[in-house]
Amino acid sequence: xxxxxxxxxxxxxxxxxxxxxxxxxxxxxxxxxxxxxxxxxxxxxxxxxxxxxxxxxxxxxxxxxxxxxxxxxxxxxxxxxxxxxxxxxxxxxxxxxxxxxxxxxxxxxxxxxxxxxxxxxxxxxxxxxxxxxxxxxxxxxxxxxxxxxxxxxxxxxxxxxxxxxxxxxxxxxxxxxxxxxxxxxxxxxxxxxxxxxxxxxxxxxxxxxxxxxxxxxxxxxxxxxxxxxxxxxxxxxxxxxxxxxxxxxxxxxxxxxxxxxxxxxxxxxxxxxxxxxxxxxxxxxxxxxxxxxxxxxxxxxxxxxxxxxxxxxxxxxxxxxxxxxxxxxxxxxxxxxxxxxxxxxxxxxxxxxxxxxxxxxxxxxxxxxxxxxxxxxxxxxxxxxxxxxxxxxxxxxxxxxxxxxxxxxxxxxxxxxxxxxxxxxxxxxxxxxxxxxxxxxxxxxxxxxxxxxxxxxxxxxxxxxxxxxxxxxxxxxxxxxxxxxxxxxxxxxxxxxxxxxxxxxxxxxxxxxxxxxxxxxxxxxxxxxxxxxxxxxxxxxxxxxxxxxxxxxxxxxxxxxxxxxxxxxxxxxxxxxxxxxxxxxxxxxxxxxxxxxxxxxxxxxxxxxxxxxxxxxxxxxxxxxxxxxxxxxxxxxxxxxxxxxxxxxxxxxxxxxxxxxxxxxxxxxxxxxxxxxxxxxxxxxxxxxxxxxxxxxxxxxxxxxxxxxxxxxxxxxxxxxxxxxxxxxxxxxxxxxxxxxxxxxxxxxxxxxxxxxxxxxxxxxxxxxxxxxxxxxxxxxxxxxxxxxxxxxxxxxxxxxxxxxxxxxxxxxxxxxxxxxxxx
Numbered sequence: 001x002x003x004x005x006x007x008x009x010x011x012x013x014x015x016x017x018x019x020x021x022x023x024x025x026x027x028x029x030x031x032x033x034x035x036x037x038x039x040x041x042x043x044x045x046x047x048x049x050x051x052x053x054x055x056x057x058x059x060x061x062x063x064x065x066x067x068x069x070x071x072x073x074x075x076x077x078x079x080x081x082x083x084x085x086x087x088x089x090x091x092x093x094x095x096x097x098x099x100x101x102x103x104x105x106x107x108x109x110x111x112x113x114x115x116x117x118x119x120x121x122x123x124x125x126x127x128x129x130x131x132x133x134x135x136x137x138x139x140x141x142x143x144x145x146x147x148x149x150x151x152x153x154x155x156x157x158x159x160x161x162x163x164x165x166x167x168x169x170x171x172x173x174x175x176x177x178x179x180x181x182x183x184x185x186x187x188x189x190x191x192x193x194x195x196x197x198x199x200x201x202x203x204x205x206x207x208x209x210x211x212x213x214x215x216x217x218x219x220x221x222x223x224x225x226x227x228x229x230x231x232x233x234x235x236x237x238x239x240x241x242x243x244x245x246x247x248x249x250x251x252x253x254x255x256x257x258x259x260x261x262x263x264x265x266x267x268x269x270x271x272x273x274x275x276x277x278x279x280x281x282x283x284x285x286x287x288x289x290x291x292x293x294x295x296x297x298x299x300x301x302x303x304x305x306x307x308x309x310x311x312x313x314x315x316x317x318x319x320x321x322x323x324x325x326x327x328x329x330x331x332x333x334x335x336x337x338x339x340x341x342x343x344x345x346x347x348x349x350x351x352x353x354x355x356x357x358x359x360x361x362x363x364x365x366x367x368x369x370x371x372x373x374x375x376x377x378x379x380x381x382x383x384x385x386x387x388x389x390x391x392x393x394x395x396x397x398x399x400x401x402x403x404x405x406x407x408x409x410x411x412x413x414x415x416x417x418x419x420x421x422x423x424x425x426x427x428x429x430x431x432x433x434x435x436x437x438x439x440x441x442x443x444x445x446x447x448x449x450x451x452x453x454x455x456x457x458x459x460x461x462x463x464x465x466x467x468x469x470x471x472x473x474x475x476x477x478x479x480x481x482x483x484x485x486x487x488x489x490x491x492x493x494x495x496x497x498x499x500x501x502x503x504x505x506x507x508x509x510x511x512x513x514x515x516x517x518x519x520x521x522x523x524x525x526x527x528x529x530x531x532x533x534x535x536x537x538x539x540x541x542x543x544x545x546x547x548x549x550x551x552x553x554x555x556x557x558x559x560x561x562x563x564x565x566x567x568x569x570x571x572x573x574x575x576x577x578x579x580x581x582x583x584x585x586x587x588x589x590x591x592x593x594x595x596x597x598x599x600x601x602x603x604x605x606x607x608x609x610x611x612x613x614x615x616x617x618x619x620x621x622x623x624x625x626x627x628x629x630x631x632x633x634x635x636x637x638x639x640x641x642x643x644x645x646x647x648x649x650x651x652x653x654x655x656x657x658x659x660x661x662x663x664x665x666x667x668x669x670x671x672x673x674x675x676x677x678x679x680x681x682x683x684x685x686x687x688x689x690x691x692x693x694x695x696x697x698x699x700x701x702x703x704x705x706x707x708x709x710x711x712x713x714x715x716x717x718x719x720x721x722x723x724x725x726x727x728x729x730x731x732x733x734x735x736x737x738x739x740x741x742x743x744x745x746x747x748x749x750x751x752x753x754x755x756x757x758x759x760x761x762x763x764x765x766x767x768x769x770x771x772x773x774x775x776x777x778x779x780x781x782x783x784x785x786x787x788x789x790x791x792x793x794x795x796x797x798x799x800x801x802x803x804x805x806x807x808x809x810x811x812x813x814x815x816x817x818x819x820x821x822x823x824x
Contacts, residue, residue, distance in 0.1 A: 039116075039127040041092070044134050045100035050093050053083060053129060056116060057090025060125060064090050071119030074127075083114055083129070092127075100131045101168040108133075108170050135173040135226025139165035141234035146220070148202070151241040152210040159189070160202040165222030165232050172225040181219040186238070188220070202236070210240040214279065239280075244333025246277035248285045258344040261317040269300070272307040274329030274337055281332045290326035290338065300343075302327060309341060317347040318382040349387040349436025354380045355444040358409075363449040366420040374400065375412040375446055379432045387436035394430055402430070412446070420450040421487035452489035454546025460484045460554040465540075467522065467558040471530040472565060479513070482520040482554060484542035492546035495520075500539040500553065513538060513558075522556065530562040531604045564609040564658020570666045572600040574710030583703050584670045586648075588640045596625065599632035599666055601654045611657035617665060618651035625670070627652055634670075646672050 041054040057064050062072070067087045074085045074092065084095040092114075104110035109130055116125040141163060148160055167175040178200040180188035185206040192198055200220065208216075218236035223229055250272060257270045276283040287307040289296060300323070302309045307329070323343040330336035359376040381388040392410050394402050399418060403411045412428065426448045433441040460482060467480040486493040497520040502509055514523045520540070536558055543551035573584075584597045603610040614632040619625055621644060626637050634650065648670040655663040 042130040044132045053092040138230040139167040139222035139232040145235040158204045176225040179221040244282035247335035248274040248276045248329040248337040250339040255341040261315045352440040352442045353390045353432035363451045377410045389435040454492040457550035458484040458486045458542040464555040470561045494545040566604040567662035568601045568654040568664045570601045594636045596634045609658040617653040
């Protein structure tokens, strides 16, 4: 407290001079010497809070009014403030409950210190408060019961140390003595230790007899010296231990039991029991095995306390049917008794049959004969009687049989021939079932691979194939593909494709078609022309790689598809070689709709590419004539007028229906006159009035040359068509151009197309030297009305055909419904 005051007063003067510090220390020393005194109080413990301790004001000689003015206060050491100062009367009171045993324990005396501090002037006083002990604790034993085990043959005078009682009080209030309840066999001896504490010993005064009394109950009392006195008790239980003079005895000399072999682990098989006439430790029996034949210790377990025998794992009748076990019961003193346990194992159907494959074919050829042995099986069941009687089966749907060989052997054989292409492998399930209750079965799967032989020829997915080739194709283009399959395997199913034959249409087949031997893809080796030929066929062979190889054929028909690559060709009027135009005659008296002539054209293409349409492209008088769109007929649209020109020039265009459309134009001249003489006179006058007129002979020569060129063209075309038909009779029957006795239609083309022909009759006879012409019209003719002779320039007209000097006559006849070209 002194140091605290010193530090409190010196802190504000740290920065002062050394002189001031020395004076302050001297002043505090004077105050301490004159004001310090010793004050002592004594109070009992466990006083209530607020109880009076002492009058500090009186003891210090202070007036109660000065306590507050001089700043008197108290301070106690420790965290707990057990005392408080009342500044009104100067009394010190108890502030907290005081437990002497808690504060001082066994320390004596127990003193609490407090400091009284006077602030003005500074004085410090020290006071002591002695805490007096009261008898507030009783002696307590650490246990509720003291157990002693004493053998009944223990000699008298034997001493047994007892546990001490604890009393936290001090002095006379602490434990002073021990007392023992009255009994015949024991006495109590109380002694004092060096430190002054008392302890007790139990002394055996009379021999014990377990058979007379096995347990003795005593009461030990510990008493203190307080006023009033307090005491604590504890029970003493003396157990008299028996002497081991009796061996254990089993209740049966032999135990017999029958158990099923499928009992679960831990099942109690038999309960043995042994009795010992002794008691206590000598009557505690421990059971164990003596002999462990047949691995008994691995199969059975005996409980050392209860004597129950249980199984450690499942018993197996097939290993052993009877187990004999020697057991013994031992007490704690080493005495024992023996017995025998016989365990009979009853067989149950706990083993499924076992299937062993002794021999097995890895694969079987599909052409193997019936009765071929596939596998040899052995079936065993370790169970007994009906539990070991086994039957073996396979599914009835399989083409196999299971035949009994001898004992437990079975042969798996084929029942019929096998086709690998239907089933390539068999998963044969063999089932073996015993006759137990319930029956047990085992299955064995045998995987049998069927080996392939080359017994199937390749098969095309179609009997015949059709390929379409657009004419003017690029060489090397893919046309189509053929495909064949072979249900065989590996090399037997490896196919190669080839073309049978070497020529077609008189040419090497290799110049037309090429085939990929691996894929069957067909490629065009040349550019085809629809107008040359329209179809051809080849035979494809597919051959496998087996030995011997097998093959099959398929027909491939190729159709050449037409393209619009031919412009229409005008047959009539034919184009003169000298550049002149065709000449037609139209009477001035003709009525509207009069058929002047007909443009005849053909197209070498087919289909819609050969559908021709005719249009009047240009005319001298556009409103005088009209052309049939599909017939090519040139007709008048009105009556001729005087103002109409004598010579009418018409330009006709012929278009096909292809994409893109191709066209040809024809130019013809229509002379408006009633007859040939009038026509000739008009031509003469026309030639005289124009600067470019020519003689009548020139016009007749041009006309004759044009007709002759037309005849020669017909002859050459007919000969060419006949020659092609003769060479390609099989392919060109439907494509031959034949003008002989064919009914007229609206179209003309190579594929049966006909030219639009005028249904009128007219015969024209020309000599081969082109010097004479004969025009003959029959009844109902729409062209020339009569026959007249032309006498100028050597021309003669009569009713008979004119023979040339060479004796040949060319005749072109055009009659209604019939077109005919003949050479005489």
